Amino acid sequence: MVLFSHQHALMGRPGIDTGLGERFGLGGLGVCIFFIVSGYLVTQSWLRDPNAFRFLAKRFLRIWPGLFIVTCIAALLVGPIVSGLDVKNYFSSPGLREYFGNLRVIGGGTSYLPDVFTHNPFPRAVNGSLWTIPVEVHWYLVLVVAAVAGALRWRWIALFGIVGLAIYHFGVYHGETNPVRNWSREYGLFFLAGALLQLFRDWWADRQVLLIVGSLTVGTALFMLGWHVLGVLVAMPCLVIFTGEASTPFLRRFGRFGDLSYGVYIYAFIVQQTLIWKFGASGSFTLHLLSTVVVTFICAWLSWHLVEKRALSFKPSRIRSGKERIHEVDLEKNLA
Template sequence: MRGARGKIYADPNIGFAWLRTIGAVTVVVDHCCPLLEPNRLTIFPASWHASPGYVALMGFFAMSGFQIQDSWTRDPSWWRYSARRLLRILPPLVVVLCTTVFVIGPLVTTWPAHAYWTHVQTWRYLVGTTVLFLLQHQLPGVFTGNPYPYSVNGALWTLPIEMLGYALVLLAGVLISFRVSRLVLVGLLGGMVYADSVFQATFEYHGRPLSLLVVPIGSAVAFLVPFVIGMILRTYRDKIPLRPWVAIVLFLAWIPLSQTVVSRYLLAVMASYGAITLASHWPKRWERAGSLVYGSYGLYIWAFPIQQLLVMAGVRQLWLLIALAVPAAFLAGQLSWRFVEEPTQRLRRYLRKPPPRPEPRSEAETTMIIQRGAPAAAPSPSSRGAG
C-alpha cells in the first residue's frame, strides 16, 4: 500500500511548500482591501464575517505545528532545535527590516533626512521588530500619506505568535522527555480552546484587551489552537488517519456553520486537518515545481511593504493592486529563498545530531569474542602510551 501511495503522492514537504505558497498569496490578496480601504478588512463581503486570509493563517499555523513537532521528534535537543528555529525565522526578517529602514524609509519618508535618522522610532522599529516581541509598526514619515498609514509591514504581527508556538513545542518536548505522557498535548489543546472561548478573538477583533508585550493574547490563542492541533496530528499520526473525505466533510460542514458560534471551533479543526491532509496527499506530478514553492516565507514578509509602495505610487484599483502585488511579492520571495534562506539553511549541517556512541561491551561479551578468535577493540590513540 505504501509503495502505491509513494507513486501517487508527492513528498509531504512538497505539499506543505505548495500550500504555504498558496496561503501566502491568499493573504496578500486579502491585504489589498484594507490597504486601499481601511474599513474593509477582507476581500469577502463584510456580511459574510469570514476572511480567506484568516483561514489561510489558520492552515499556516497548523502546518507549522505539524512540521516543527516533527523536527523536534527527529532531534529532541533543545539547543539544536532553538538554533534551527532562529536560523529559519531571523535572517530573512533582518534583511527585510534593514531594507525597509535603510532603503525604503529614506526614499519615501516625508520627514527631513536628519530628523528621520535621529528619531528614536527609526531605531526602535529596527531593533524592536527584530526582537519580535517588541515589534513596531511605524517609521517616521513612512507611508503616512497612504490610505493605511498605520503599519509599514502589517504582516509581521503573526511572527511573535509563531515564536510562541515554537516555545510550546520545546516545552512539551522537554516534559515528554521526562516521561510525562504524550497526553500532555491534549491537555494543552484543551487549555488553548478554553482560553480561546474566553478571549473570543476573530479576524475582525483581537479579543479582550490583554496583551503579552505587543502580542494580543486573544489572537495568539486563536492561532495557537491550530498549531497545537498540528502538533497532535504529528505526535499521534499512527493513530489519527488523514482521510481526504474527512477533510471535505469538515469543510462542507463549516460553510453553513461559519456564521454561528460553532465556527470558532470548527474552523480551527477544519483548517488544521484539511491543510495537513492535503499536504500529505499532494499530487506527485506537481513535485516538478521544485524550489519555486519554497519562497512562501519571503513572499509573506515582503508583500506588505511592496503593496504600500504600489499604493503610494498611485495604484488605487483593487484588481490592479492584486495584479501587481502578487507577482512582485512572489519574486521577492524567490530572491529571499535563493539568496538568504537557502544559504542560511545550509548552516544547519553544523547542527547535525551526533551519531550514537556504541555501548561498551560487557566483560562476558569481550571474553566470548576473544575465545572465538576475533580481535578485541583497538585501544584509542590517547591510551596507547598511557602505560
C-alpha cells in the same frame, strides 16, 4: 490568501466576503492555515531531532536572517525614499530605532517608520504581516517546554493538555465573545492542532476521508450554533494538512524554485505599500495585484537564494548511529 486580502485593504477596497464572519476573511483564514502548517512541520522537526538547542537554532536560522534583511531594507532603503521627512530628521527620529525592535522576535516592535506611507489609503503601516512572528516564536517555546517535559513522547498527555487549553479559552475566557481578543492563544490553538495531527499521524494515515467528513460536519454544526472560532478550529486543520500531504505534481514542480513561502510572507506587505505610494490606489486592482505578485516573488526568490538558504546551511545536525538511521522510519509507531 493573505497577500490577496491585504491588497484590498491597502488599496482602500472592500474585501471579499467568505461567509464566515468578520474574523475569518481571506486574510484571517490564511493566518489560520499558516499556524496549522507551522505547528505540523515544527513538531515533525522535533520528532526527527528531539534536542532543544538544535531545534531552537534551526527556528532562529529559518526566521531571523530573512527578517533582518527585510527590516534593514524597509528602514534604511525604502523608508528614507518614501518618508515625508528629510534624510537628517528621518535618521534621527526615535521611530527608526523603534522599528528595529521587530528584530527582537519576542515582544515585537512596531509596524511604523517616521512619516512613511502617511498618504496611502492604509496609512503609516510598513510591514503589517510581522506581528505574527512573535506569536509563532512564543508557541515554538511552548512546544519545546512541553517536549522536554515529555508531553510529545506521551502524546495523549499533549492531547488532553490542548483540549484543556481549548476548554479554558472558549468556556472560561469566552474567546468567542470576549471583547479583548487573545490573538496569541487563539492562533496558538490552530498551531497546536497542527502539532496534534503530526503526533497522531500514524493513526489518521488510513482514516483521512472519515476525519475530513467528521471534522467538517462537527465544525459546521458548531459554527451554525454561533461557535464560529471553535467551528473553524475543528473543521480546518484536517482539511489543510490532508490536502498538503496530497502534494500535487504542480506543487512539487514549483518547489524547484526554492522555498519562497517565508520570503513572500515578509516582503508582500511592504511591496504593496510601496507600489501604492508610487502609483496611487485609484488604478486597476488587477494590475496592482499582478505587479505586487511579480515584485514580491522576485524578492522572495532573492531572499531564499541569497539569505535564507545560506543561513540554513549552518543548521546544527545530530550525528545518528546506524541503528537510529535504520529505525528512523518507525519513529511514529514508537510514540505512546
